[in-house]
Each structure stands twice: as C-alpha cells, then as structure tokens.
Amino acid sequence: DSGVTQxxxxxxxxxxxxxxxxxxxxxxDLSVYWYQQSLDQGLxxxxxxxxxxxxxxxxxxxxxxxxxxxxxxxxxxxxxxxxGDSALYFxxxxxWGGGPExxxxxxxxxxxxx
Amino acid sequence: GDSVTQMEGPVTLSEEAFLTINCTYTATGxxxxxxxxxxxxxxxxxxxxxxxxxDKGSNKGFEATYRKETTSFHLEKGSVQVSDSAVYFCAxxxxxxxxxxTFGQGTILTVHP
Numbered sequence: 001d002s003g004v005t006q007x008x009x010x011x012x013x014x015x016x017x018x019x020x021x022x023x024x025x026x027x028x029d030l031s032v033y034w035y036q037q038s039l040d041q042g043l044x045x046x047x048x049x050x051x052x053x054x055x056x057x058x059x060x061x062x063x064x065x066x067x068x069x070x071x072x073x074x075x076x077x078x079x080x081x082x083x084g085d086s087a088l089y090f091x092x093x094x095x096w097g098g099g100p101e102x103x104x105x106x107x108x109x110x111x112x113x114x
Numbered sequence: 115g116d117s118v119t120q121m122e123g124p125v126t127l128s129e130e131a132f133l134t135i136n137c138t139y140t141a142t143g144x145x146x147x148x149x150x151x152x153x154x155x156x157x158x159x160x161x162x163x164x165x166x167x168x169d170k171g172s173n174k175g176f177e178a179t180y181r182k183e184t185t186s187f188h189l190e191k192g193s194v195q196v197s198d199s200a201v202y203f204c205a206x207x208x209x210x211x212x213x214x215x216t217f218g219q220g221t222i223l224t225v226h227p
Contacts, residue, residue: 002157002159004157031213033213033214033215035215041216042218042219043203043217043220044217044222045214045216047216048212048213048214053215055212056212056214058211058214081212090157090158092158094213098211098212098213099146099209099211100146100163100165100207100209101213102160102163103160103213103215104160105150105157105158105159106157107155107156107157108157
C-alpha cells in the first residue's frame with residue numbers, strides 16, 4: 001500500500017459526459033501528479049500540483065482540468081468525454097516535487113467511456 | 115524531447131532464469147533514472163533508482179547501472195520467480211523539472227514455474 005488513495009476505482013460513463021476523479025496523497029506529501037495510461041499512448045504525465053498551485057503541465061487536453069485543495073487532496077475533471085479518453089488514470093504524490101525523489105502511485109481509476 | 119525506449123515484450127521466462135530488460139534514454143541534461151513495476155490490478159511501485167552516472171540501483175534482487183556513455187539503464191535479475199511476473203517501466207526525470215516522469219512503453223514479464 002503506497003498510502004495514496006484514489007476514488008472511484010472504476011467509472012463507466014457515456015460520451016459527452018463529465019466526471020471527477022479524486023486523489024488523496026500520502027500523509028505529509030505536498031506534491032500531487034496525474035498520469036494517464038492507455039494502450040496506444042502508454043503512460044503520459046498530465047499535470048502536477050504543489051501545495052495548491054499548478055507546478056508543471058504535460059499532455060493534458062483543454063477538456064481536462066485539475067486542482068489541489070487546501071487539505072492537499074486533488075481532483076481531475078474530465079469533460080466532454082470521448083471514446084478515446086478511456087484509460088487508467090493514476091495519481092501520484094511526493095514530498096515536494098523536485099529532485100530525484102520517489103513518486104508514490106495510487107491504484108488508479110479505470111475510466112470507460114461508452 | 116526527452117524519451118525512454120524499452121525492449122519490446124512480452125518476455126517469457128522459466129523460473130530461475132536470468133532476466134535482462136533493456137532501457138535506453140534520450141535527455142537534455144542529467145536525468146535521474148528509475149525502474150517501476152506494476153503488478154496486475156495495482157498501481158506502479160518504485161523498484162529502484164539511480165541519480166548519477168555509474169550509480170547502481172538495487173532492490174529485491176534486481177539491479178540496474180546508470181551508464182552515461184551508452185545512455186542506458188538496463189534491468190537485471192539473476193534468478194526470476196513466478197512472483198516477478200508484472201509490467202516493468204523504465205523512466206527518467208530531469209533534475210531541472212518539477213517532477214515529471216517520462217516513461218518507456220513498459221515490458222510485460224511472465225515467469226512460468
């Protein structure tokens with residue numbers, strides 16, 4: 001158990017809908033990351049937050065947004081969903097987000113868009 | 115841009131066989147290098163890491179050496195077990211970036227008794 005929790009574990013929805021994925025980082029970690037894992041794209045970095053502020057952005061679509069709240073949990077919002085958004089979404093956390101520190105991954109949320 | 119290339123899988127071995135999974139990288143600057151493992155139905159776990167050239171990371175019988183001259187970080191284990199069956203990801207992180215991990219495509223390892 002990494003100490004990172006993600007909810008829900010599975011999500012099935014329809015095209016055009018909007019969903020919210022939730023992540024709670026390990027106790028004491030200030031940095032949260034979101035990654036998308038799909039068969040065609042592999043593991044892709046989406047976005048990073050540090051202590052409530054956006055710190056780095058990767059291949060995140062404009063239809064997607066995220067935020068980190070004062071209690072440090074984070075939410076990833078996916079809107080106008082398309083079939084191609086079906087993937088496993090991972091959240092990870094680390095102490096402060098820099099250097100070679102380890103990122104601890106949650107179990108993921110599997111999203112299926114029908 | 116920065117990238118990681120892993121040997122294509124899947125890799126199928128018998129128990130107690132020797133394992134090598136090749137990983138090479140392209141990066142501007144001096145990255146830290148990681149191996150993560152993903153067991154079925156679970157998230158990624160750090161297996162080992164190395165932060166500078168010639169460093170050797172090791173854990174649970176797995177080893178990898180950071181080779182700057184060949185831009186490689188190959189994963190090895192002398193004797194695999196059935197419980198090692200998983201997907202293995204090589205990744206890099208630039209020292210100047212704020213935490214983005216760049217992953218290879220993953221290598222599926224299956225070990226038979």
